Amino acid sequence: AKDKFRVAWSIYVGWMPWGYGEQAGIVKKWGDKYGIDIEVVQINDYIESINQYTAGAFDACVMTNMDALTIPAAGGVDSTALIVGDFSNGNDGIVLKDKSTLADIKGQSVNLVELSVSHYLLARALDSIGASEQDLTVVNTSDADMVAAYASPDVTAVVTWNPLLSEILAMPNANKVFDSSRIPGEIIDMLVVNSDTLKANPKLGKALTGAWFEIMATMSKDDAAGIAARTEMAKASGTDMAGYDAQLATTKMFYNAADAVAFTQSADLVQTMAHVAKFSFDHGLLGEGAADAGFIGMAFPGGKTLGDGANTKLRFDATYMQLAADGKL
Amino acid sequence: MARIAFNNVWKEYGDQVVLERLNLTVGDGEFCTVVGASGCGKTTFLRMLLGQESPTRGRILLDGEPLPAEPGRDRGIVFQRYSVFPHLTVLNNVLLGLELKDAPLTARLFGRARRQARDKAIQMLDAVGLGQALDKYPSALSGGMQQRLALAQSLVMEPRILLLDEPFGALDPGIRSDMHRLVLDLWRKLGLTVFMITHDLEEGFYLGTRLLVFDKLRVDPQAPGAYGASITYDLPVGATERRLYEDIRDDVRATPRALAAAVDAAG
Amino acid sequence: MARIAFNNVWKEYGDQVVLERLNLTVGDGEFCTVVGASGCGKTTFLRMLLGQESPTRGRILLDGEPLPAEPGRDRGIVFQRYSVFPHLTVLNNVLLGLELKDAPLTARLFGRARRQARDKAIQMLDAVGLGQALDKYPSALSGGMQQRLALAQSLVMEPRILLLDEPFGALDPGIRSDMHRLVLDLWRKLGLTVFMITHDLEEGFYLGTRLLVFDKLRVDPQAPGAYGASITYDLPVGATERRLYEDIRDDVRATPRALAAAVDAAG
Amino acid sequence: MKRLINLRPSRSTGILLGLLPFVVLLVVYLAGSQARLADNPNDKLLPAFSSLGDAVERMALEPSKRSGDILLWTDTAASLQRLGLGVGISALIGLVFGVALGTVPYLRAGLSPLVSSLSLIPPLALLPILFIVFGLGELSKVVLIVFGVAPFIIRDLQQRAQELPAELLVKAQTLGASTWQIILRVVVPQLLPRLLDAVRLSLGAAWLFLIAAEAIAATDGLGYRIFLVRRYLAMDVVLPYVVWITLLAYLTDLLLRIASRRAFRWYHQLNGEGN
Amino acid sequence: MKRLINLRPSRSTGILLGLLPFVVLLVVYLAGSQARLADNPNDKLLPAFSSLGDAVERMALEPSKRSGDILLWTDTAASLQRLGLGVGISALIGLVFGVALGTVPYLRAGLSPLVSSLSLIPPLALLPILFIVFGLGELSKVVLIVFGVAPFIIRDLQQRAQELPAELLVKAQTLGASTWQIILRVVVPQLLPRLLDAVRLSLGAAWLFLIAAEAIAATDGLGYRIFLVRRYLAMDVVLPYVVWITLLAYLTDLLLRIASRRAFRWYHQLNGEGN
Ligand SMILES: Nc1ncnc2c1ncn2[C@@H]1O[C@H](COP(=O)(O)OP(=O)(O)OP(=O)(O)O)[C@@H](O)[C@H]1O
Numbered sequence A: 001a002k003d004k005f006r007v008a009w010s011i012y013v014g015w016m017p018w019g020y021g022e023q024a025g026i027v028k029k030w031g032d033k034y035g036i037d038i039e040v041v042q043i044n045d046y047i048e049s050i051n052q053y054t055a056g057a058f059d060a061c062v063m064t065n066m067d068a069l070t071i072p073a074a075g076g077v078d079s080t081a082l083i084v085g086d087f088s089n090g091n092d093g094i095v096l097k098d099k100s101t102l103a104d105i106k107g108q109s110v111n112l113v114e115l116s117v118s119h120y121l122l123a124r125a126l127d128s129i130g131a132s133e134q135d136l137t138v139v140n141t142s143d144a145d146m147v148a149a150y151a152s153p154d155v156t157a158v159v160t161w162n163p164l165l166s167e168i169l170a171m172p173n174a175n176k177v178f179d180s181s182r183i184p185g186e187i188i189d190m191l192v193v194n195s196d197t198l199k200a201n202p203k204l205g206k207a208l209t210g211a212w213f214e215i216m217a218t219m220s221k222d223d224a225a226g227i228a229a230r231t232e233m234a235k236a237s238g239t240d241m242a243g244y245d246a247q248l249a250t251t252k253m254f255y256n257a258a259d260a261v262a263f264t265q266s267a268d269l270v271q272t273m274a275h276v277a278k279f280s281f282d283h284g285l286l287g288e289g290a291a292d293a294g295f296i297g298m299a300f301p302g303g304k305t306l307g308d309g310a311n312t313k314l315r316f317d318a319t320y321m322q323l324a325a326d327g328k329l
Numbered sequence B, C: 001m002a003r004i005a006f007n008n009v010w011k012e013y014g015d016q017v018v019l020e021r022l023n024l025t026v027g028d029g030e031f032c033t034v035v036g037a038s039g040c041g042k043t044t045f046l047r048m049l050l051g052q053e054s055p056t057r058g059r060i061l062l063d064g065e066p067l068p069a070e071p072g073r074d075r076g077i078v079f080q081r082y083s084v085f086p087h088l089t090v091l092n093n094v095l096l097g098l099e100l101k102d103a104p105l106t107a108r109l110f111g112r113a114r115r116q117a118r119d120k121a122i123q124m125l126d127a128v129g130l131g132q133a134l135d136k137y138p139s140a141l142s143g144g145m146q147q148r149l150a151l152a153q154s155l156v157m158e159p160r161i162l163l164l165d166e167p168f169g170a171l172d173p174g175i176r177s178d179m180h181r182l183v184l185d186l187w188r189k190l191g192l193t194v195f196m197i198t199h200d201l202e203e204g205f206y207l208g209t210r211l212l213v214f215d216k217l218r219v220d221p222q223a224p225g226a227y228g229a230s231i232t233y234d235l236p237v238g239a240t241e242r243r244l245y246e247d248i249r250d251d252v253r254a255t256p257r258a259l260a261a262a263v264d265a266a267g
Numbered sequence D, E: 001m002k003r004l005i006n007l008r009p010s011r012s013t014g015i016l017l018g019l020l021p022f023v024v025l026l027v028v029y030l031a032g033s034q035a036r037l038a039d040n041p042n043d044k045l046l047p048a049f050s051s052l053g054d055a056v057e058r059m060a061l062e063p064s065k066r067s068g069d070i071l072l073w074t075d076t077a078a079s080l081q082r083l084g085l086g087v088g089i090s091a092l093i094g095l096v097f098g099v100a101l102g103t104v105p106y107l108r109a110g111l112s113p114l115v116s117s118l119s120l121i122p123p124l125a126l127l128p129i130l131f132i133v134f135g136l137g138e139l140s141k142v143v144l145i146v147f148g149v150a151p152f153i154i155r156d157l158q159q160r161a162q163e164l165p166a167e168l169l170v171k172a173q174t175l176g177a178s179t180w181q182i183i184l185r186v187v188v189p190q191l192l193p194r195l196l197d198a199v200r201l202s203l204g205a206a207w208l209f210l211i212a213a214e215a216i217a218a219t220d221g222l223g224y225r226i227f228l229v230r231r232y233l234a235m236d237v238v239l240p241y242v243v244w245i246t247l248l249a250y251l252t253d254l255l256l257r258i259a260s261r262r263a264f265r266w267y268h269q270l271n272g273e274g275n
C-alpha cells in the first residue's frame, strides 16, 4: 500500500471546507494520525478536476452524484462515494428575466452548463410541469461567464448554482421560478474515492472522513472558531461572510455524521440515482456501449443495487461515515 | 523666357546645411546633367524641383511662378529603382497616368476613352521599344526594360520637365549605352527640359547640353554640417566633345564574338 | 604541371544542357577572365570549380587529382554580393577563417593564438586598405569596401585558386577601377590562380592574362535547352592591349573638380 | 564524406523521412492506448482505434438521436461560418484601416497608438464586457474573433503600406494622382496579396478565439462539441475533432495560398516563387 | 492645399492627436458608467472610477486578509514566471530546432512536416488532453505556452535560416568551416536577433495561453484572478487587471526591443534603423 494520496477539490460552497481543512492543517493532522500523507489540491475548473481523477492523477475528488456516475463510473473507474457532504436545497435554481412562472420558460433559450446538474435540474423542473426539453433551446454556457451572460440583453433564462445564482438574483427583473429545494436530496455533493485505492488503503478513508467531520464540527458552530472558519471559506470563494452564510442557508450540510449516514442509507437515494441514470442515458452520457439506463451498476448500503450488477462502478458506502458517527476514528 | 529659376536657394536639415546659394536659370529644352560627390545634395536638389521638399531660404520659380509645393503632372521622374508599379502590366503602367487624369473618382477608363488611351500608351511603348511586352509584369523585365518602362510612363503624361535620378546606375554598361541613345532621342523629339543626376562623369559629359557640378566650396572640419554644397561649375557641353567621346567608346566596345573573331583573323 | 584541367566536361540540369564539351587547362598563376551572354553558364562553370556542383559528364582535375566535391579552404570566392558576414566586424570577418582552422570545436581563438591570428588579419586588411575600419560592421561600409573585405577574407586563408563571380558588377565605375588595381596587385604578389567572371568586356580585357568566351555554338530553335554553351574563344591577353586600354581610359576619367578646372582654364 | 549541410535527401527518401515521425507517434499512441485499456477496458482517455472509428462514424455519418442532424457537419458548418465572418470582417477592417493609417500621416498620428494598445489587450480577459455589449449570440463570437485578429491585420498592413517604396508614391503623384487615386490604384492593389498573407498568418489565432468563444456559449460548433463532450471525457470524440480542425486549418491555408497565387501573379513572381 | 498624403502633423500635434481617441474612450466609459449606475446603483459592469480606485488599492497595496500577500504582486509574479519559463523554453526549442531544420536538409525532410502539422493544431482544443498528460501543476501551464508558441518560432527560424543567402554558407565553406562551425559562427549569430523578433511576435499568443491555462487550474496568477472574480462580475477588479496585463505586455515588448538593439547593433544597422 502507498502512503501518499492526492485529493482534488474545486470552489463550491459545499466543498470550501476542504480548502479550509488543508489550510488550517486539519487534513495534515488526520493524515499524520494514520501515517499517510494527503495532498489537497484546488482546481479552478470543476470538470477538469473530475477528468484528472478519472485519468488517475488523483485518488479522490469532490463531485456531484450525477457527475460521479457519468464521468468516472462511465469511464470504467470504480468509484466510491466516501463522504456525502450535503445536498443542494435551493442552491441551484432556474431564473427567468421579467417572467415569473416556470411555464414561461417554454420557447425560450435557456443558458446553462449543458450536461451538468443544472441541466438535470431543468429536466426535473420540466417534468414537474409536464414539459420536455423539446419545448426550449438549451445553450451551453460556461459557469464562469454565467453572470455576465445574464447581464446581456438577449439572455432571458438561466439555470445555475450559487454563488452565481445569488449574483444573478441580485440583478433587476430576475425571478427564481424553480430551485433545488423542490427536489431535495437529488443534487448531492460528495467526496469520491477510487474504490481500489480505498480497498487497499482503508487508512485513507478514515483520515479523510475524520478530517471532514472535524471541520464540520468547527464550522457549524457560531463561536469564534466557527466564524473564523467560515470567514476563511468565504474569502477563498471570493465573497464575504454574509454571502457565504447565505449560500450555506440553501445548502443542506450534513454537519453531523449520523445525518449523512442516514441519508446514504435511505431508499430515496436509490430512487434519486435511478432518475439521474435515466437522465444521463437520455443524454448519451453513459457512453455508446450503454444499452439502457441500467448499464452502469450502482451499489448502496445494505446490499441494495441498481442496474447491471456485473458492471458495478459506483458505490455509496456509509461505513466510514458510520465510524465517524460512532466516534471510532 | 526661362523655364526654371533658382534664386539664392538654401536647403537645411536642422543644423546641417545641405545646399547653399543656388542660383541657376535653365531654359526650355536644356539637358542638364548633375554630378557631384555622394551625399553632396544632388537628390535634394532634384526633390526641390519635384516639390517634395521646399527650400529653407530663397525661391524656385517655374515660368516666373513659384514652383508648386507638391509633385505634379508637369514634372516627370525616373528613379534609379522602384519607378514602375510592380502590380501592373507594362501596358497598364503606362495607361495608369492617363486613367488618373480622365477619371478622378474611379481612376479607370472604359470603352472608347480606354481604347484611345490604350493606343496612346502603346505608341509610347513602341517608342521605347517595349511594344512586344505589353502584358508582362515588371518583374519579368530586365533592369533596362524596367527603366524604359519608367520613361514611357512619365513621358506619356507629356511633362514639361523630366527629372532623372541616376536612372541607369543599376544597369550593365552595354545596356546603359542603349538607354543613352533612347533618352537623347526622346529628349530631342519631345523638346523636354531634362535634369539628370549621374555618378558617372562620362555619362554626364556625353549626354548633357549643360553639366552642373555640385561641391562644397567651404569645409569646416569642426562642423562638417556648417556649410553646404553649391554649384561649383556650370559648363556648356559642346557637340564636339560628345563626338570625341563616342569615337573613343566605340573603339573599346564591341560584342565578344566579333572581337574574338577579329583577334582570330589577326592571329 | 597544370593546376586545373577540364576533360570533356558537360553539365546538364534535367533536360537542359548548360555547358558542353569543356576542355581547358589552366596553369599556376594564370588570371582567366570569363565573359559570355547572361545565362550562358558562367556561374555554373565557377560552381563546378568550387565543388558546389559536379559535372554530369567528364572530369575536373586539380593537380591531377579529381576535384573535391565540396567547397574548401584551397579555393576562395568572392560573389557580387553577400560575400561578407553582416554580423561580424571587419576584423572578425577576416579573423573567422583563421579561427575556424585552428579551433574545430569552439571556432574561437583565445590568448596568444588569437593575437597571432589578429596580427595576420590586420596585415591583410592593411593590404586591401581597410586598416582604419577594423571595428565597423559591413553595413557601415560602402559597396567597394565590402568587396575589399570579401577579398581580404578569402586571401588570408592563402587559397591556391581565387574565384570571382562578377565581383565589381554592383560598384560605381570610379570605385571599380580602384578595385582592378587592387586585384592585380594582390594577384601578382600572392601568385594566385584567378578565375573572374565579368559582364564587362573591357574589364575582361583589362585584367586577365587569358580571356575565356562562353557561347552556344549550336542552337536548336525548337529545343532551346538541347545544346549547351562551351568555350568559343580562349585568348591570351597581352600586356600591350592592357596598356593601350589604360591610356584611353585615363584620358576619359578624371575627378570633376580637376576636369572642370581644366575646362575653366581653357575657356 | 560531404558536410551534413551539403547532403540532400532524394525526393522519395525525403517523403519517407517526413512520414517517419507520424508513424512513431501512431505507434506510441497505440502502445499507450493498449496499456491503459488492458488496465481498465472502459478507459476513455486513450481510446482504441476501433472506438475512434465508431465515434467518427457516429458523428460524421449517423444523424444524432436528439436533433436528427449529423453532428460533425452541423458543427463544421457553424464553426466555419463564424470563422469566415470573423476573419472576413477582420480582413475588411484591416484593409480599410491599415491602408488609411499607412497612407495618411494625420490618421496615423491619431489612431496608431490606439490600435497598438488594442492589439496588446488579451481579448479573453475582456470576455464579460464583450458579452454584455454584443450579447451571447453569433455576434459575440464573431466580435471576439474580430477583436483578436483585426488589430494585428491593421498593424501589419499599416506597416506594409509604410514600407511601400516612397518612390512609387512620388511617381504616382507625378502622374497626377490624388490621395484617393493613389490609395485606389497604387496602395490597395499592392496590399491585397499582403492582406491574404496577413489573413493566413492570423488564421491560427482566429481558430483559437473561435474555440474559446464556442466553449463559453454555443449550441453547436466544433469548439462547443469538444468542450461539451469533455464533460464526460469522451476522448473518442475529442481526438477526431482535433484532427479534423487541424485538417480544416490546413485546407483553409492551402486555399488562401492557391487563391493568392491565382489572383496575384505579379506578387509571387516578384518574390521569386515562379508562377 | 497639399494632398492629404503629403500633410504631416508636427510632433506635438501628433502626440495630441494620438491621445485624443483615449480621451474619447474614457469619456464614453464615464458616460456609460454613470448611466448604468443611475439606473442601478449596484451595477457591477461599468464601475465608477472611485470603485476602480478602491479595487486597485485593495489589490495592489493592502495585504490580503487571507494569505497576507499583496494579491496583485503575487499574481503578477506567478504569471510572469510562467510566461518567462514558457516563452524561454519555446525560444530555446525554437532556436535549436529552427537552426537544425533550416540548416541540415536531412533533418528538415524528417521533421518539417511534423512541425507544420503541430503548428496547425489549435492548442485550446488540446487543453483537456494537455492537462491530463501533464497534470495540473506549473508544468501544464508552461507546456501549453510552449505548445502554442514553439512551433511558430521553429517555423519562423527555419524559414529565416533557409533565407540566409546561400553565398554566405558557401563562403564559410571556402573558409574551411564544418557544418558544426557554420551553425556556431554563421547561422546562430545571424538568427539570434530574429529569434528575439519571433519571441516578440509570439508574446501575444503566450499571454493568451497563459490566461487560458490559469483559468482552468491555478491558485494564483493574473488569469486566475480574473477568472475567479469574473464569476461575480467584479469588473472593478477585472478592468484594472486587464489594463495591467496590457501594460505588462507593452513593457516586455519594449524590453525585448531595447535588448535586441543593444545586443545586435549590426542587425538594426542593416535594417536601417540607425543605432
Ligand atoms: N530628410 C532628410 N533629413 C535629414 N537629412 C537629410 C534628409 N535627406 C537628405 N539628407 C542629408 O542631405 C545630404 C544630401 O543628401 P542627398 O541624398 O541629396 O545626396 P546625393 O548627392 O543625392 O547623394 P548620393 O549620390 O549618395 O545619392 C546627406 O548628407 C543626407 O544625409
Ligand SMILES: Nc1ncnc2c1ncn2[C@@H]1O[C@H](COP(=O)(O)OP(=O)(O)OP(=O)(O)O)[C@@H](O)[C@H]1O
Binding pocket: C013, C018, C036, C037, C038, C039, C040, C041, C042, C043, C044, C045
Ligand atoms: N540549380 C539549377 N537548376 C536548374 N537550372 C539551373 C540551375 N542553376 C543554373 N541553371 C540554369 O543554367 C543556366 C546557366 O546559369 P548560370 O547562372 O550559370 O548563367 P550565367 O552565365 O552565370 O548568367 P549571368 O550572367 O546572368 O549570371 C541558366 O539557364 C539557368 O537557368
Ligand SMILES: [Mg+2]
Binding pocket: B042, B043, B044
Ligand atoms: Mg542621390
Ligand SMILES: [Mg+2]
Binding pocket: C042, C043, C044, C165
Ligand atoms: Mg552568373
